[in-house]
Amino acid sequence: MSNLPLRAVKVDEGLILRSSGDVIDGVEIRRAKVIPDERGRLGEIMRADDPWFEKFGQVYFTTTYPGIVKAWHFHKKQTDHFYVPKGLIKVALYDERKESSTYGTVNQIYLGEHCPGLVRIPPGIQHGWMCVGNEEAYIINIVSEMYDYNSPDEYRTGPHDNHIPYDWERKDG
Numbered sequence: 001m002s003n004l005p006l007r008a009v010k011v012d013e014g015l016i017l018r019s020s021g022d023v024i025d026g027v028e029i030r031r032a033k034v035i036p037d038e039r040g041r042l043g044e045i046m047r048a049d050d051p052w053f054e055k056f057g058q059v060y061f062t063t064t065y066p067g068i069v070k071a072w073h074f075h076k077k078q079t080d081h082f083y084v085p086k087g088l089i090k091v092a093l094y095d096e097r098k099e100s101s102t103y104g105t106v107n108q109i110y111l112g113e114h115c116p117g118l119v120r121i122p123p124g125i126q127h128g129w130m131c132v133g134n135e136e137a138y139i140i141n142i143v144s145e146m147y148d149y150n151s152p153d154e155y156r157t158g159p160h161d162n163h164i165p166y167d168w169e170r171k172d173g
């Protein structure tokens with residue numbers, strides 16, 4: 001499948017979404033507050049009175065080594081919220097919900113310690129990321145469901161050879 005062309009759309013201060021159309025219906029993206037001082041940094045991620053907050057399933061971290069792609073995944077029940085405190089990733093999303101107003105749309109956004117932000121991904125959206133920095137990236141995922149060891153809500157498609165109109169190749173310029 002050939003790539004869909006992506007154009008830049010500013011979604012919040014300092015966060016540029018690249019999209020083949022609109023922001024995917026149900027996806028939310030925002031800049032996150034980081035407060036530095038002479039001792040280090042403190043970053044807010046999510047709180048119980050957050051308009052995005054639905055319910056608590058679990059929080060976990062996962063990491064990715066430079067150049068590695070973790071994709072494509074989607075969930076039938078689970079909503080994900082990604083935050084990247086260390087390193088840099090490009091997150092790609094593809095809406096393959098046939099009933100969606102943004103069906104067929106690709107979104108891509110960079111998240112990392114220099115562009116702190118939170119991305120909310122509802123069920124049914126194909127998603128994944130590539131570590132594009134030169135150090136291991138740390139991803140915190142706040143999810144609405146607990147991981148079911150016997151029957152994970154994880155549906156996977158290979159990262160490169162697939163029906164999704166997006167490729168992970170670096171774009172030099």
Ligand SMILES: Cc1cn([C@H]2C[C@H](O)[C@@H](COP(=O)(O)OP(=O)(O)O[C@H]3O[C@@H](C)C(=O)[C@@H](O)[C@H]3O)O2)c(=O)[nH]c1=O
Nearest residue numbers: 058060062063070071073080127128129141146147154
């Ligand atoms: C989530 C989870 C996984 N695991 C296990 C399953 C597996 O053996 C190992 C690694 O899990 P995964 O292969 O799912 O890890 P990973 O590929 O890093 O998973 C993540 O990928 C990105 C792209 C996403 O979108 C996330 O939703 C998440 O699925 O950890 C747990 O034991 N407990 C958990 O809570």
